Amino acid sequence: MTRTGAAEPDVLSIKPLRRLWLALSLAGLGDWLSLLALTALAWALTSGEGYAVQSLAVGGALLCRVLPAALPPGLAAAAAVRLDRRTAMISADVLRAALLVTVPLIGQAAWLMVAALLVGCLSVLWRACAEAVIDDLVPPGKAQAPHRRAARIGYGAAPVAALLLALLALAAQALLEGRARADLPAYATAAVFLLSIVAVFAMGAVPAAPRPVAPRVRAGRTGLKGLRGLTAALAGVLAAGGAVAGVARIYVAALGGGDAGFGALLGAAFTGTACGLLQGPRLLGDFSRRRLLGLTAWAAGAVTAALALIHNLVVVVVLAGLLGWACGVAWATARTLVHTEAEEEDRAPAQAFLQALARAVLPVTLAAAPLLAGVIGEHTLRLTDEAAYSLDGVNVVLLAVALVTLLIGLVAHRALDDRRGVPLGAELAAALRGVPYTPPEAAQPAARERGVFIAFEGGEGAGKTTQARLTAIWLRDHGYDVVTTNEPGATKVGMRLRAILLDKETTGLSARAETLLYAADRANHVANVIKPALERGAIVVSDRYVDSSLAYQGYGRELPVEEIAEVNRWATDGLQPDLTVLLDLPPQTGLGRFASPADRMESEPLDFHERVRRGFRKLAEADPDRYLVLDATRPQEELSRQIRDRLRQILPDPIPPSTEDITSTFPAIAD
Numbered sequence: 001m002t003r004t005g006a007a008e009p010d011v012l013s014i015k016p017l018r019r020l021w022l023a024l025s026l027a028g029l030g031d032w033l034s035l036l037a038l039t040a041l042a043w044a045l046t047s048g049e050g051y052a053v054q055s056l057a058v059g060g061a062l063l064c065r066v067l068p069a070a071l072p073p074g075l076a077a078a079a080a081v082r083l084d085r086r087t088a089m090i091s092a093d094v095l096r097a098a099l100l101v102t103v104p105l106i107g108q109a110a111w112l113m114v115a116a117l118l119v120g121c122l123s124v125l126w127r128a129c130a131e132a133v134i135d136d137l138v139p140p141g142k143a144q145a146p147h148r149r150a151a152r153i154g155y156g157a158a159p160v161a162a163l164l165l166a167l168l169a170l171a172a173q174a175l176l177e178g179r180a181r182a183d184l185p186a187y188a189t190a191a192v193f194l195l196s197i198v199a200v201f202a203m204g205a206v207p208a209a210p211r212p213v214a215p216r217v218r219a220g221r222t223g224l225k226g227l228r229g230l231t232a233a234l235a236g237v238l239a240a241g242g243a244v245a246g247v248a249r250i251y252v253a254a255l256g257g258g259d260a261g262f263g264a265l266l267g268a269a270f271t272g273t274a275c276g277l278l279q280g281p282r283l284l285g286d287f288s289r290r291r292l293l294g295l296t297a298w299a300a301g302a303v304t305a306a307l308a309l310i311h312n313l314v315v316v317v318v319l320a321g322l323l324g325w326a327c328g329v330a331w332a333t334a335r336t337l338v339h340t341e342a343e344e345e346d347r348a349p350a351q352a353f354l355q356a357l358a359r360a361v362l363p364v365t366l367a368a369a370p371l372l373a374g375v376i377g378e379h380t381l382r383l384t385d386e387a388a389y390s391l392d393g394v395n396v397v398l399l400a401v402a403l404v405t406l407l408i409g410l411v412a413h414r415a416l417d418d419r420r421g422v423p424l425g426a427e428l429a430a431a432l433r434g435v436p437y438t439p440p441e442a443a444q445p446a447a448r449e450r451g452v453f454i455a456f457e458g459g460e461g462a463g464k465t466t467q468a469r470l471t472a473i474w475l476r477d478h479g480y481d482v483v484t485t486n487e488p489g490a491t492k493v494g495m496r497l498r499a500i501l502l503d504k505e506t507t508g509l510s511a512r513a514e515t516l517l518y519a520a521d522r523a524n525h526v527a528n529v530i531k532p533a534l535e536r537g538a539i540v541v542s543d544r545y546v547d548s549s550l551a552y553q554g555y556g557r558e559l560p561v562e563e564i565a566e567v568n569r570w571a572t573d574g575l576q577p578d579l580t581v582l583l584d585l586p587p588q589t590g591l592g593r594f595a596s597p598a599d600r601m602e603s604e605p606l607d608f609h610e611r612v613r614r615g616f617r618k619l620a621e622a623d624p625d626r627y628l629v630l631d632a633t634r635p636q637e638e639l640s641r642q643i644r645d646r647l648r649q650i651l652p653d654p655i656p657p658s659t660e661d662i663t664s665t666f667p668a669i670a671d
């Protein structure tokens with residue numbers, strides 16, 4: 001467990017924080033319930049005024065209720081810093097309860113919109129005050145876990161609110177008459193806000209803690225490759241989710257349901273989302289996360305199309321659950337991608353970017369979908385004299401959203417795909433069976449007369465030695481004859497050359513002489529170690545080879561790269577690796593990994609090492625089939641897995657993945 005993980009329980013169980021969790025649960029429940037209750041009331045207040053008016057009323061109510069949440073969070077945070085948090089939270093609860101009570105009492109759609117907007121603003125302020133209370137109570141640097149918990153509590157209240165709405169609707173149906181049935185959820189919401197007041201009061205006074213202003217994280221540079229694909233996929237999935245939630249009340253009515261059905265549909269959707277969020281990071285094991293994100297867009301599109309076309313309330317509720325699940329998986333996958341692929345300094349802006357994307361897409365689609373449905377109105381498709389199929393605004397909007405989401409899925413898949421050449425269906429099938437993908441027999445290279453030559457390349461401290469060693473252990477573990485070797489210095493003469501090349505006492509060595517000494521070491525290495533091993537069928541794993549000369553002496557020393565390549569072709573008799581694993585790392589990070597004093601090459605200035613890095617990348621770009629380029633900032637275990645995945649594709653007799661867990665001692669050794 002990490003140190004942060006170990007400290008979490010202490011921070012999270014501070015007494016006033018425990019009270020705050022309760023207040024957050026109640027206020028969160030009130031927030032979600034107010035959204036649902038006001039939507040239901042908008043429908044009820046315009047009952048009898050026709051499909052278009054009712055749809056517009058629902059859309060208007062949703063728009064007013066969620067608009068404040070779409071504003072930049074900094075505004076409310078700035079207000080919260082200036083206010084007494086507890087007083088502000090209690091006042092917001094009182095006002096929200098009062099507004100909720102006035103809506104059924106006044107019974108006007110116009111007032112409902114105003115009240116929805118005010119409730120929305122107060123909810124944003126309440127939330128900002130709660131966040132500020134966390135910062136007041138928790139020492140700086142330990143607030144991340146409590147903020148995460150607050151977010152979870154806020155979202156976790158959604159399925160509970162939907163379920164409560166369904167139960168209230170059933171109770172109202174049994175006990176009340178006419179429009180009073182639709183009023184009950186609004187009164188219940190007011191009661192929840194009153195309970196929240198008690199919890200906030202019980203929290204006690206929280207003195208505002210003087211603290212340095214935390215740097216504002218702005219949504220911005222994400223450092224992610226394929227960002228357009230990620231944005232498109234996530235926006236598509238969120239749009240589908242938002243649109244379905246937006247038209248839910250209207251659709252449920254068209255299918256003969258009432259508020260109970262509305263609650264059930266949203267309950268299924270929110271529960272599905274929670275499951276997707278929890279499952280997302282582990283779903284399908286080693287299956288590419290980028291491909292998974294593209295797949296969630298397809299899944300969301302397909303489910304939305306089915307939702308639009310299948311006019312059966314029970315099926316629609318189940319499909320809403322599936323759509324929610326796709327949304328949850330997409331969100332969790334996007335977060336995982338940010339976490340695993342963005343450079344450390346880019347992670348916070350990238351996460352902020354995801355939040356901003358959700359804040360932009362969800363409210364727009366949530367409100368626009370019912371408004372558009374209202375504009376399109378009710379339509380019936382006459383199939384035969386007896387059979388008709390209703391194609392209302394809701395169905396048309398959902399179909400349009402589905403088509404756009406499916407198209408987005410296609411574009412996103414193209415932009416995100418990181419396993420070109422590996423068939424998607426086959427990889428998915430393997431992942432569903434819980435095994436890594438192995439290419440079919442025919443796609444594997446024909447049995448060789450010689451062994452396999454794998455080179456590890458990269459800048460200083462990139463992890464070549466570590467990964468070469470782990471790869472060799474894994475291969476040996478599976479019965480291969482493996483020779484591990486390195487440059488310079490794998491032979492007796494080579495060791496002398498290495499001493500000359502890396503000793504800081506060696507001064508005045510010209511770049512060309514340096515190139516020739518490395519080439520001499522290599523010629524001896526190939527003749528005495530690599531070739532004999534390959535000839536007997538062994539797998540040779542070399543820590544550095546020709547590409548190091550091209551990158552260091554070519555790009556680093558700025559000698560003509562093609563001339564160095566020519567010298568090395570002669571020295572090695574043209575022997576090329578079957579696979580070159582390039583561990584790509586910012587030089588500063590790599591050089592920072594060493595505790596020992598720098599040798600002659602490591603002591604070169606940073607811009608030399610930057611040129612070397614760019615050189616390696618250029619070499620890899622020029623011959624992508626021979627290279628596996630890896631982000632060497634990633635943890636060792638993840639890099640090893642990627643290397644093993646690629647090796648399986650070129651090994652003469654690949655290791656059946658199913659036997660790996662049983663036979664491999666690799667994880668234990670890696671530890």
Ligand SMILES: Nc1ncnc2c1ncn2[C@@H]1O[C@H](COP(=O)(O)OP(=O)(O)OP(=O)(O)O)[C@@H](O)[C@H]1O
Nearest residue numbers: 459460461462463464465466467593632634635636
């Ligand atoms: N993925 C990784 N993340 C963090 N540290 C790593 C990673 N891989 C290796 N290291 C650590 O970095 C240091 C250098 O690793 P290693 O010796 O494997 O690099 P190298 O590329 O062979 O270096 P050299 O430039 O000397 O050839 C070691 O302390 C190792 O434990």
Ligand SMILES: Cc1cn([C@H]2C[C@H](O)[C@@H](COP(=O)(O)O)O2)c(=O)[nH]c1=O
Nearest residue numbers: 487488518544545548549552553601602
């Ligand atoms: C093969 C080769 C190596 N170098 C440089 C790269 C490193 O700075 C050292 C080798 O050190 P390591 O700890 O064994 O990685 O030599 C080079 O400049 N040219 C080459 O061809």
